[in-house]
Amino acid sequence: MSFFDFISNDIGIDLGTANTLVYVKGMGIVLNEPSVVAIELSTKKVVAVGSQAKEMLGRTPDAISAIRPLKDGVIADFEITELLLSNFIRKVVRHRYLMKPRIVISVPSGITEVERRAVRDSAENAGAREVYLIQEPMAAAIGVGLPVDQPSGSMVIDIGGGTSEIAVIALSGIVNNISIRIGGDEMDESIMLYLKRNFNLLIGERTAEQIKIKIGSAYPLNEETTLEIKGRDLVDGIPKTLRISSAQIREALSEPINAIIEAVRQALEQTPPELASDILDRGIIVTGGGALLRGMDKRLREETNLAVNVAEDPLTCVVRGTGIVLDNMSFYSNILVKGKRE
Ligand SMILES: Nc1ncnc2c1ncn2[C@@H]1O[C@H](COP(=O)(O)OP(=O)(O)O)[C@@H](O)[C@H]1O
Ligand SMILES: [Mg+2]
Structure with missing residues (x-):
């Protein structure tokens, strides 16, 4: 590690449809705010970001609009997403005296190449030296401490705001993944x-x-x-x-919950038999805010006959995962999508 690495604390970001969290190496989670931006419609000026903007949802006068740019799990509004991301990055960078940080950002696994580029550009514009993207279910699995590099399979269910993702992970890759726009x-x-x-x-x-x-x-x-x-x-x-x-x-x-259960069933059906037997041994882990819904674990257990565990602090698994990746960059290099343009 060079001196430069030491002073330029790197940053991990969970860019979620409901909440964005930022982790700074050596400091832990320094920001945890709703992914909401309030803008003045006539000038397109940002009025508020995060919790302050969320307070305004459904309460704005005509001149102001409170927007959730990632609401449905994809980047519905590039410009606003960029505003959100750069605002949060600047907040952290300004206060922590960070020099051009390296940034690991977790993104929903369903996003398109264009959307990926938009995320990467916003982070670069906000001052990142290097940008790496990681798929959300992978970050969640690392965050809960699953041995993602091992050949044995693990199943992670992440129930977020705009999406639910069910992923089977083995050998540092996502073997199969179902993402539904229900959360x-x-x-x-x-x-x-x-x-x-x-x-x-x-x-x-x-x-x-x-x-x-x-x-x-x-x-x-x-x-x-x-x-x-x-x-x-x-x-x-x-x-x-x-x-x-x-x-x-x-x-x-009942309707949205049944839809999530149905997606889990489908994911199990698509899982190769060897990995299915791993999941039978080790169970399923549930992350994301939806994991906190009362009885979600019980319901999943009853429907799948598998051991189902809610992750500790399910709302922070993904960002903690990005933090673990930052601390072991070379070990996890194969799961990152490098963001530098060739
Ligand atoms: N105690 C709870 N019970 C049920 N749902 C919850 C609870 N706490 C948070 N949530 C829900 O979790 C969702 C946000 O989860 P999160 O993992 O942050 O989403 P995302 O990753 O998409 O930003 C929201 O829909 C929120 O209402
Ligand atoms: Mg999430």
Whole structure:
């Protein structure tokens, strides 16, 4: 390691559809914020980024728009993604006196070559010396400490905001991978739709997410609960409150959850027999914010008959994975997609 390496702390980034996390070598996770940008429409000027911008979702006046540029798991809006990424990188670089860092960025495995280039360009524009991309399920697997370089297979399920990814990893590669555009956001939308259809109650995205986090579940609870929620009546337009039960919210969530289960089944069917037997021995690990939904593990266990474990601190697995890669760059070089243009 040269002196230059020592002072130019490298950076790992989990560019997620819901949250972006940044890890700085030697310091740990220094930034953890929603992937949201608020811009003034007339001037295209950034008004707020991260948590401050998320507060504005559904509450902006006409002149301002709060945007989630990665919402559906792909980069829906290049320009805004670049703004988001460079804003976060600059925040970290400015405060930590980092000189041109090397950056490892995890990206959803479904993104296109064009999108990959956009991510790489934004990081370079923001001051990166070298940019390496890593596929999200690989970073998650490394983050939870799976021996990804071994011949035996591991299955990782990452349930994020815009996507769920099910990947089987062996010998430093992704053997098979299913990525669906259904995750936490779709669960929130299902709650909104359920309340509208059954109770004529309109609620916003953020309220739906709160309901999911507070009383949502994927499997019957030992103690079912209720929650009072506020929204607007669809018929008379007046704000009203309603008491809703955890069983009702579970019913509301059934569609997206069934879709995730179905994708897991499909992934298992596509897994080569030798690796399937490894998974039978070692089980499945679940990461991402969706892993925190009550009973998700129980439900997956019942549906697959496999051992299912929720990763420790599932929201940070991916960024911790990028950190481990930074600390062992040469060991992991074969799983990185080098971002320098030839
Ligand atoms: N306790 C919880 N229960 C259920 N869902 C949760 C919980 N905490 C976070 N989430 C959901 O997890 C998703 C974000 O997960 P994350 O892994 O950060 O996504 P991404 O990698 O796509 O940015 C959001 O949809 C959020 O609502
Ligand atoms: Mg993620």
